[in-house]
Amino acid sequence: xxxxxxxxxxxxxxxxxxxxxxxxxxxxxxxxxxxxxxxxxxxxxxxxxxxxxxxxxxxxxxxxxxxxxxxxxxxxxxxxxxxxxxxxxxxxxxxxxxxxxxxxxxxxxxxxxxxxxxxxxxxxxxxxxxxxxxxxxxxxxxxxxxxxxxxxxxxxxxxxxxxxxxxxxxxxxxxxxxxxxxxxxxxxxxxxxxxxxxxxxxxxxxxxxxxxxxxxxxxxxxxxxxxxxxxxxxxxxxxxxxxxxxxxxxxxxxxxxxxxxxxxxxxxxxxxxxxxxxxxxxxxxxxxxxxxxxxxxxxxxxxxxxxxxxxxxxxxxxxxxxxxxxxxxxxxxxxxxxxxxxxxxxxxxxxxxxxxxxxxxxxxxxxxxxxxxxxxxxxxxxxxxxxxxxxxxxxxxxxxxxxxxxxxxxxxxxxxxxxxxxxxxxxxxxxxxxxx
Amino acid sequence: xxxxxxxxxxxxxxxxxxxxxxxxxxxxxxxxxxxxxxxxxxxxxxxxxxxxxxxxxxxxxxxxxxxxxxxxxxxxxxxxxxxxxxxxxxxxxxxxxxxxxxxxxxxxxxxxxxxxxxxxxxxxxxxxxxxxxxxxxxxxxxxxxxxxxxxxxxxxxxxxxxxxxxxxxxxxxxxxxxxxxxxxxxxxxxxxxxxxxxxxxxxxxxxxxxxxxxxxxxxxxxxxxxxxxxxxxxxxxxxxxxxxxxxxxxxxxxxxxxxxxxxxxxxxxxxxxxxxxxxxxxxxxxxxxxxxxxxxxx
Numbered sequence: 001x002x003x004x005x006x007x008x009x010x011x012x013x014x015x016x017x018x019x020x021x022x023x024x025x026x027x028x029x030x031x032x033x034x035x036x037x038x039x040x041x042x043x044x045x046x047x048x049x050x051x052x053x054x055x056x057x058x059x060x061x062x063x064x065x066x067x068x069x070x071x072x073x074x075x076x077x078x079x080x081x082x083x084x085x086x087x088x089x090x091x092x093x094x095x096x097x098x099x100x101x102x103x104x105x106x107x108x109x110x111x112x113x114x115x116x117x118x119x120x121x122x123x124x125x126x127x128x129x130x131x132x133x134x135x136x137x138x139x140x141x142x143x144x145x146x147x148x149x150x151x152x153x154x155x156x157x158x159x160x161x162x163x164x165x166x167x168x169x170x171x172x173x174x175x176x177x178x179x180x181x182x183x184x185x186x187x188x189x190x191x192x193x194x195x196x197x198x199x200x201x202x203x204x205x206x207x208x209x210x211x212x213x214x215x216x217x218x219x220x221x222x223x224x225x226x227x228x229x230x231x232x233x234x235x236x237x238x239x240x241x242x243x244x245x246x247x248x249x250x251x252x253x254x255x256x257x258x259x260x261x262x263x264x265x266x267x268x269x270x271x272x273x274x275x276x277x278x279x280x281x282x283x284x285x286x287x288x289x290x291x292x293x294x295x296x297x298x299x300x301x302x303x304x305x306x307x308x309x310x311x312x313x314x315x316x317x318x319x320x321x322x323x324x325x326x327x328x329x330x331x332x333x334x335x336x337x338x339x340x341x342x343x344x345x346x347x348x349x350x351x352x353x354x355x356x357x358x359x360x361x362x363x364x365x366x367x368x369x370x371x372x373x374x375x376x377x378x379x380x381x382x383x384x385x386x387x388x389x390x391x392x393x394x395x396x397x398x399x400x401x402x403x404x405x406x407x408x409x410x411x412x413x414x415x416x417x418x419x420x421x422x423x424x425x426x427x428x429x430x431x432x433x434x435x436x
Numbered sequence: 437x438x439x440x441x442x443x444x445x446x447x448x449x450x451x452x453x454x455x456x457x458x459x460x461x462x463x464x465x466x467x468x469x470x471x472x473x474x475x476x477x478x479x480x481x482x483x484x485x486x487x488x489x490x491x492x493x494x495x496x497x498x499x500x501x502x503x504x505x506x507x508x509x510x511x512x513x514x515x516x517x518x519x520x521x522x523x524x525x526x527x528x529x530x531x532x533x534x535x536x537x538x539x540x541x542x543x544x545x546x547x548x549x550x551x552x553x554x555x556x557x558x559x560x561x562x563x564x565x566x567x568x569x570x571x572x573x574x575x576x577x578x579x580x581x582x583x584x585x586x587x588x589x590x591x592x593x594x595x596x597x598x599x600x601x602x603x604x605x606x607x608x609x610x611x612x613x614x615x616x617x618x619x620x621x622x623x624x625x626x627x628x629x630x631x632x633x634x635x636x637x638x639x640x641x642x643x644x645x646x647x648x649x650x651x652x653x654x655x656x657x658x659x660x661x662x663x664x665x666x667x668x669x670x671x672x673x674x675x676x677x678x679x680x681x682x683x684x685x686x687x688x689x690x691x692x693x694x695x696x697x698x699x700x701x702x703x704x705x706x707x708x709x710x711x712x713x714x715x716x717x718x719x720x721x722x723x724x725x726x727x728x729x730x731x732x733x734x
Contacts, residue, residue: 006533014522209517214578217484217511218534417486419515430448 003219007227008234011202015235025239029246053094056084060101064133072122088113097126104141107134162384177382178355180295184304184378185350187240189343192311192374195236196319196339200332202228203323203416212416221413225324226405229316236312237305244301295382303381303390310397311374314404315339321408324415325423335428346372354379368393370400407432437462437617438483438586443492445478452478454641456492460586460619460634465612467632468621469645469720471728474638476621477514480588483619484511496586507536510584514591514621516575518563524550524574525559528581535582542581549577553603569600576604580611587611590621605631625721637724639731649720656718656726661697662689663704664712672707685711 015021054073057066058081066074074097078084084096095114102108110130112118136149203225206212215224322335349372353362358380366376367385373393377385414431415423423431438460445453452475460466470476481487483494485501494501496508518527525546532542550556553573563571572595580587592608593601608631612618620632628635628649635652637645645652665672665686672678678688686708692700697715704710718726 003534006530010530014519205519209520210513210515211517211519213486213513214511214516214531215534216486217509217513218506218531417481434448 004223004227004230007219007224008231011228011231012234015198015232016238021235021239025242026246029243029250033250054092056087056093056096057099058084058096059099061099061104063104063137064099064130066097066126066129069125072125085113088115091115095122099130104134104137176295180300180382181350181355181358181379184300184381185347185354185375188304188308188311188374188378189347191236191240191308192315192343195232195312196315198232198235199229199316200319200323201329202232203320203412204326204329204332207324207416207419208327216416221416222409225317225320225409225412229313229320229405233309233312233316236308240305240308300381304378306394307374307377307397310370310394310401314370314374314397314401315343317401317405317408321411321415321428324412325418325428327419327422331422342371343375346375350375350379358383364389368396370397373397437497438619439493439495439498440479440483441493441495443479443482443494444490445475445482445487446490451641453482453489453638456638456641456643458636458643458646460617462617463612463615464633465608465618465620465631467628467635468619468638469623469628469635469724470638475641476638477590479638480511480513480590480619480621483586483588484509507582508585510535510579510582510587512576512579512587512589512592514594518571518575518578520564521562523560523562524555524566527563528574528578531578532581537582545581545583546577549581553577553607568595569597572596573600573603576607580607584616586617586619588619588621591623592620593622593624593627625719625724629720635720637727639728644727644731645723652720652723653717656723658716658718659692660689660716661692661700662712662714662716663687663710665704665708666711668708670707689716 052073053071054075055066056078057064057074057076058079059076068074072094078087081096081098084093084098087093088096095112095118098111098113100109100111102110107130112123112126136146139149140146206215212224318339322332322339325335326332346366349362349366353360354366354376357363363376363380366372367380367389374397377390377393410432411428414434421427438458440456440458443453443456443458445451456475456479458479468476468479478487482489483501485503485506496505522530528546528549529539529542532545533539537545546559547556550559553576555570555573558566558570563574566574576592579589587608589608592604596604605627608618608620620628622628632649634648635645636643636647647655666684668686672686672688676688676690678686680686690700695703697713701710701713704713
C-alpha cells in the first residue's frame with residue numbers, strides 16, 4: 001500500500017510540476033470563452049456585412065404578401081416564371097419563389113429556384129410565412145376577421161419548473177440544460193482521452209527505457225499500474241478543480257458586472273425570484289441568469305467527478321494495458337480501436353439521443369452501460385435523473401472499472417517484460433488466460 | 437544464503453528452466469554463466485519475484501522467498517534505464533523508498549553514495565543531461581542504496597569505460613568484503629576469472645556446470661602438458677606437431693595418455709633439455725565455449 005502511494009506521488013508531482021501543466025490549466029478556461037467569443041463575433045459581423053438578398057415572387061393565387069426581413073427582400077416585378085428564372089441565372093435576383101394557382105385547402109406545387117442551395121433558415125422562414133398566410137386565409141374563409149386574428153395572436157414561452165421532493169420549485173431551461181449536458185459530456189470525453197493517453201505514454205516510457213525491470217523488482221506490476229493510473233487521475237482532478245474555481249470566480253465577476261448594468265427592476269427581480277415569476281415579461285437575460293442560479297451546480301460537479309473518476313479508471317486501465325503490450329507509441333494504434341469505438345459511440349449517442357431525449361430507452365441504456373455511461377449520463381444529469389438510476393449506473397460503473405483493471409493487470413504484468421515481439425489479440429488473450 | 441531446488445519454468449513456446457538446483461554461499465561472488473537465451477534472465481527474475489516459477493523452491497537464509505525479501509535483494513538488470521526527466525536526487529530517493537527505506541534514511545544514504553562515487557555536484561541535474569557513464573553510476577547506486585544482502589548484477593560493466601568499470605569493480609569487491617553475496621551474470625569471462633569464487637553455467641534451460649573456479653577448471657583439465665625443449669639430443673617424432681621459435685626452442689604439447697607427469701618428464705629428458713613443462717589449464721572462456729558446443733548437438 002505504501003509503495004502504491006510512492007508511485008502515485010511520483011506520477012502526480014512529475015506532471016503537476018511541469019510548466020506545460022500550469023499553462024494548460026490556467027489558459028484553457030480562458031481559451032474556451034475566447035473561441036466562443038470569436039465565433040459569435042464572426043457570426044455577428046457576417047450578418048452585418050451581408051448584402052440584402054432580393055427574392056422575386058410570382059404569386060398566381062394573389063393571396064400572399066411576403067414581408068421583407070433584414071436579410072431578404074421580396075419583390076413582384078414580373079409575371080413570367082421563365083423570365084424570373086433568367087433573372088436568377090443572371091444574378092439579378094438571389095432566388096425566385098413560385099406560387100402556382102392552387103386550392104387553398106390543398107397547397108401544393110410551391111417552388112423555390114436559386115443558383116445555390118438555399119439555407120435551412122431561409123427555407124424554414126419561407127415555409128412558416130406561407131403556412132401562416134394559408135392558415136390566416138382559411139380562417140378568413142371561415143369568417144374570422146383579420147383584425148380579430150391579429151388580436152388573438154400571442155407569443156408564448158413556457159417556463160419549465162421542476163418540483164423537488166420537499167416542494168421547492170426550480171426554474172429550468174431546456175437550452176441551459178442542453179448546454180450543461182453538452183459541456184460536461186464533452187469534458188469527460190476529452191479528459192478520458194487526454195489522461196488515458198498520458199497513462200499509455202507513461203507505461204510505454206517505463207517499458208521502452210527499461211525502468212520497469214527495476215521497478216517490478218521492488219513492487220508488484222499491479223501496484224505499479226494502479227499507482228500510475230491513480231496518480232495521473234489525481235492530476236486530472238486537480239486540473240478540473242482549478243477550473244471549477246477559476247470559472248466560478250470568473251462567472252461571479254461577470255454576473256456581478258452585468259448585474260450592475262441591469263436596470264434596477266431586473267436586479268430586484270433577480271434578487272427576489274418570486275417577484276420575477278409574478279412579472280413574466282422580464283427580460284431574457286434576467287431569465288437565463290435566474291435559470292443558472294436555479295441549477296444545482298454542486299450536484300453537477302459532484303456527479304461529474306464521480307463519472308470522471310469512474311470513466312477514467314475504466315478506460316485508464318485499458319490504456320495502461322495497451323501501453324504495456326507495445327514497444328512504441330506507433331504500435332499502439334491497432335489496439336486503440338476497441339477503446340476508441342465505445343468512446344465515440346458514447347460521444348455520438350450524447351448528441352443523437354441523450355441530449356435530444358434524455359429519458360428515452362436508448363438514453364437510459366447508454367447511461368447504464370459502463371463503457372458509455374460516463375459521457376451519456378453527463379448529458380442527462382442537468383435534466384434530473386431518478387436516484388435509483390444514478391445509483392445503478394454508478395454501481396455498474398464501479399463493477400466495470402474493477403473488471404477492466406483486473407483484465408488490464410493480467411495483460412500488463414506480462415506485457416511490460418516482453419520486448420521485440422509484436423503482440424496480436426490472440427497473444428493478449430493468451431496472457432489474460434495464463435496464470436503467470 | 438540462496439538455495440534453489442528443482443526449479444522449473446516454461447513459457448508457452450519453450451522451456452526456460454528445467455530442474456535447476458543452485459546453492460549460492462554467503463559472502464561469495466557467484467558467476468552465473470550461459471549463452472543468450474539460456475534461461476539466466478528467467479532465473480534472475482524468479483529470484484527477484486518478478487515472475488513465478490512453475491515448480492521448485494527458492495530459499496533465502498533458509499526461508500522460502502517472501503515479498504519482504506525484496507529489501508534484501510539489489511538487482512541491476514542487463515537492460516536498464518532511469519527516468520530521463522527526473523533529477524539524480526529525486527530518482528535515487530524514489531528508488532530507495534520503493535525498496536523500503538524511509539525518507540530520512542534514504543536522504544542520508546543517497547548523500548553518502550553520491551559523494552563516494554564523486555557525482556555529488558550533479559544531484560540536481562536531470563538524467564538526460566548526464567553522460568552515459570554518469571547515468572550508469574546513478575544506476576549502480578540505485579541498486580545498492582538499501583544495502584542488500586544479495587546483489588544480483590546482470591552485465592554490470594557494459595557501458596562503462598575502463599576507468600569507471602574499475603571503480604565499479606572495486607565497489608563490488610568492497611561490498612563482498614562487507615559480507616554481501618553477489619550473483620554476477622556476464623559474458624565477460626575475464627571478469628569472471630578475476631572476480632568470481634564460484635560459477636554455475638546454464639545452457640538450454642539446464643544447469644550444465646557448477647562449482648568453484650578451481651573445481652571447474654580441474655574437471656576440465658585436458659591432461660595435457662605444454663613443453664619447451666632446447667639442445668635436442670635426438671629427432672622428435674613426426675606426429676608431435678612441433679613449433680620452432682626464434683630462441684631455437686621446440687614447443688609442443690603432449691597428452692599424458694595414462695602416464696604420470698613424472699614419467700612423461702623422464703621420457704622428455706631423453707630428447708633434450710626441458711625448459712618448460714607445464715600443465716595446460718583451460719581458461720573460463722575455453723570452458724564456456726567448449727561446454728556450449730558440447731551441448732549444442734544433443
